[in-house]
Amino acid sequence: MSNMRQMRFREALREAMSEEMDRDERVFLMGEEVGHYQGAYKVTEGMLDRFGARRIIDTPIAESGFAGIGIGAAMMGLRPIVEFMTWNFSAVAFDQILNNASKVRQMSGGQFSCPIVFRGPNGSAKQVGSQHSTSMEHFYATIPGLKVVAPAFPADAKGLMKQAIRDDNPVVFIESETLYSVKGDVAEDQDAIEFGHAKIVRTGSAVTLVAYSRMTHVALDAASLLAKEGIDVEVVDLRTLRPLDEETIVRSVQKTHRCIVVHEGWSYGGVGAEIADRVQRLAFDWLEAPILRVAQLDVGMPYNARLEQACIPQPERVRDTVKRLVFRDG
Amino acid sequence: MAKESSTKASPHAHSDRFIEAATERALDVDHLAHLYRQMFLIRRVEEESARAYATGKVGGFLHLYIGQEAVGVGAIAALRPDDNVVTTYRDHGIALAKGMPAKALLAELWGKKTGCSQGLGGSMHLFDKAHNMLGGYGIVGGHIPLACGVAFAAKYQQQDRVTLCFFGEGAVSIGGFHEGLSLAALWKLPIVFICENNEYAMGTPLSRTLSIEDVSQKAEAYGMHRDRLIVDDVLDVEAHVAVAVERARKEQLPTLMELRTYRFRGHSMSDPAKYRTQLELDDHKQRDPMTRARAQLLAAGYAEDRLLDLERSAEEEVAAAVAFADDSPEPDLSLLAPTTYAGPFAY
Ligand SMILES: Cc1ncc(C[n+]2csc(CCOP(=O)(O)OP(=O)(O)O)c2C)c(N)n1
Numbered sequence: 001m002s003n004m005r006q007m008r009f010r011e012a013l014r015e016a017m018s019e020e021m022d023r024d025e026r027v028f029l030m031g032e033e034v035g036h037y038q039g040a041y042k043v044t045e046g047m048l049d050r051f052g053a054r055r056i057i058d059t060p061i062a063e064s065g066f067a068g069i070g071i072g073a074a075m076m077g078l079r080p081i082v083e084f085m086t087w088n089f090s091a092v093a094f095d096q097i098l099n100n101a102s103k104v105r106q107m108s109g110g111q112f113s114c115p116i117v118f119r120g121p122n123g124s125a126k127q128v129g130s131q132h133s134t135s136m137e138h139f140y141a142t143i144p145g146l147k148v149v150a151p152a153f154p155a156d157a158k159g160l161m162k163q164a165i166r167d168d169n170p171v172v173f174i175e176s177e178t179l180y181s182v183k184g185d186v187a188e189d190q191d192a193i194e195f196g197h198a199k200i201v202r203t204g205s206a207v208t209l210v211a212y213s214r215m216t217h218v219a220l221d222a223a224s225l226l227a228k229e230g231i232d233v234e235v236v237d238l239r240t241l242r243p244l245d246e247e248t249i250v251r252s253v254q255k256t257h258r259c260i261v262v263h264e265g266w267s268y269g270g271v272g273a274e275i276a277d278r279v280q281r282l283a284f285d286w287l288e289a290p291i292l293r294v295a296q297l298d299v300g301m302p303y304n305a306r307l308e309q310a311c312i313p314q315p316e317r318v319r320d321t322v323k324r325l326v327f328r329d330g
Numbered sequence: 331m332a333k334e335s336s337t338k339a340s341p342h343a344h345s346d347r348f349i350e351a352a353t354e355r356a357l358d359v360d361h362l363a364h365l366y367r368q369m370f371l372i373r374r375v376e377e378e379s380a381r382a383y384a385t386g387k388v389g390g391f392l393h394l395y396i397g398q399e400a401v402g403v404g405a406i407a408a409l410r411p412d413d414n415v416v417t418t419y420r421d422h423g424i425a426l427a428k429g430m431p432a433k434a435l436l437a438e439l440w441g442k443k444t445g446c447s448q449g450l451g452g453s454m455h456l457f458d459k460a461h462n463m464l465g466g467y468g469i470v471g472g473h474i475p476l477a478c479g480v481a482f483a484a485k486y487q488q489q490d491r492v493t494l495c496f497f498g499e500g501a502v503s504i505g506g507f508h509e510g511l512s513l514a515a516l517w518k519l520p521i522v523f524i525c526e527n528n529e530y531a532m533g534t535p536l537s538r539t540l541s542i543e544d545v546s547q548k549a550e551a552y553g554m555h556r557d558r559l560i561v562d563d564v565l566d567v568e569a570h571v572a573v574a575v576e577r578a579r580k581e582q583l584p585t586l587m588e589l590r591t592y593r594f595r596g597h598s599m600s601d602p603a604k605y606r607t608q609l610e611l612d613d614h615k616q617r618d619p620m621t622r623a624r625a626q627l628l629a630a631g632y633a634e635d636r637l638l639d640l641e642r643s644a645e646e647e648v649a650a651a652v653a654f655a656d657d658s659p660e661p662d663l664s665l666l667a668p669t670t671y672a673g674p675f676a677y
Contacts, residue, residue, distance in 0.1 A: 060503035061539075302449070303390060
């Protein structure tokens with residue numbers, strides 16, 4: 001067993017990027033306020049001092065421009081990490097990610113790869129309003145050619161970030177402002193974690209809760225509430241959305257016979273819809289109830305604090321949904 | 331291929347001419363007093379917002395306009411009430427100058443149902459249709475093409491209404507800025523683009539945002555008129571913007587203006603602004619256009635008593651707005667569906 005250290009999510013990300021920059025000269029980081037300002041959310045604190053302005057590059061506000069520069073550089077063999085101050089602003093660069101990053105390999109008949117990482121905080125924060133609260137992973141997860149990663153804990157953040165940087169494909173790396181200060185154990189020798197492996201973070205028998213990123217913590221909080229009422233739920237933390245570890249989900253549902261997906265963002269055509277499709281196809285005979293989703297209410301994010309909290313999935317809403325499912329025929 | 335007639339060779343020569351013109355004109359003391367009161371009101375509203383943020387009444391991002399008041403107040407003074415304004419998330423001062431009541435603004439920041447957007451929009455998204463305040467927007471540059479659309483609608487409907495579009499110098503690198511200017515010049519839209527160059531985009535100084543120092547130069551390649559000035563004097567701002575507004579109204583031609591200003595606070599409440607020195611900040615505070623307007627009034631013989639009355643009345647307006655925001659009810663969930671779709675909800 002290697003030594004464990006308590007580390008914050010943001011520190012784990014920084015350590016992963018720094019280690020990969022140490023081991024591979026082709027890796028560089030680019031984004032708004034990543035250097036002199038030390039990162040809008042302090043993820044990149046100290047990195048400019050350590051690696052210099054050639055590799056830690058402050059950009060103007062030009063997401064389409066610097067995402068595109070990253071993609072071209074990746075085609076030429078560099079390994080850019082592109083930070084979006086938040087994923088909301090990636091909408092401006094969506095064309096670059098959809099039409100260039102994800103497609104260049106196939107369009108070129110496999111001649112060019114695009115080893116790039118796009119990363120930043122996603123989804124809601126706290127009362128930042130309609131235009132700063134969108135969960136963008138649902139859009140990106142529909143795109144073949146991309147990989148989409150969404151860890152919930154510091155150790156996974158570190159291991160998956162290392163893998164994302166080493167991966168030969170474009171990777172969308174989903175973080176959350178509300179996760180950056182979360183602490184967790186990280187092994188001193190935490191290495192890259194292979195994509196496509198979900199993790200059971202709580203075992204139980206009544207229902208399978210499938211979640212990722214920040215919502216894994218909400219699902220775990222709901223599980224604690226439910227435990228007090230004698231309901232024992234299992235929580236699957238997806239860690240990567242594409243590739244999706246359907247095996248772990250299905251195995252869990254075969255045991256619990258019920259499934260609820262918890263995610264931020266809207267339910268229409270989202271990651272939860274994809275999971276519901278796979279579970280009903282692959283575990284139809286084991287299901288005892290419809291698959292439900294707990295997602296953002298089907299409206300834009302309001303500013304008012306109470307309305308915002310009502311829109312975002314909360315442990316209480318997850319708890320109530322579980323109870324509806326469990327006591328369906330009771 | 332530039333359009334011959336449309337660019338000004340030297341923005342500085344141009345500026346000087348208008349500064350002269352402004353000083354030659356007899357000073358309208360009551361008008362200046364009116365603008366001073368607006369600036370004073372904005373500053374006090376901002377100070378109350380900051381205080382409410384510290385006590386948790388206001389959440390999310392809060393971008394204050396303190397230091398930049400003369401830009402919004404001077405520019406909007408050059409408009410008719412039926413002219414339109416579009417701006418960024420740093421929108422409090424602009425909204426107040428356009429006529430939004432302080433109580434509707436503060437109630438919005440407090441997240442109350444009586445706010446200008448019923449508590450749904452918040453600080454960054456202030457809208458007031460009755461006053462032709464068409465919103466604050468949160469995605470840098472995203473509102474610039476939208477503002478061109480507002481101007482397009484006026485032209486299409488053969489109205490002589492002008493649109494003012496405000497943005498920071500940080501927005502000048504993004505596609506929305508260039509596409510907006512390109513179309514506005516091509517289609518001769520009645521719009522004035524006002525770049526509030528406050529020297530920093532968050533923590534990034536101008537020198538690391540743009541390859542040139544003169545933002546107004548961006549107009550040249552689009553064959554668009556341009557103007558440029560340092561914001562010391564609110565009347566000077568008004569005089570310069572008035573020229574561009576008339577050009578838009580009479581000739582249906584757009585203008586890009588760069589107004590050099592400075593924000594006294596951080597980018598938002600979470601920014602300690604470590605990227606600049608106290609000396610630099612103090613220097614700019616010395617040249618505060620609001621203080622200058624006050625001194626100008628006194629020098630022009632405006633009685634100090636009247637000035638104090640005017641400030642007192644603004645203080646009362648702010649205090650009443652705070653009380654109004656405090657006492658107002660919160661919105662409830664029933665608002666969300668009808669504000670998402672016009673007509674039945676599409677699921
Ligand atoms: C497309 C986009 N990228 C990044 C951001 C985050 N952001 C908000 S304001 C800002 C700085 C803008 O500076 P400037 O345009 O100079 O305006 P100022 O805030 O100084 O008024 C940044 C980077 C954003 N809102 N939208």
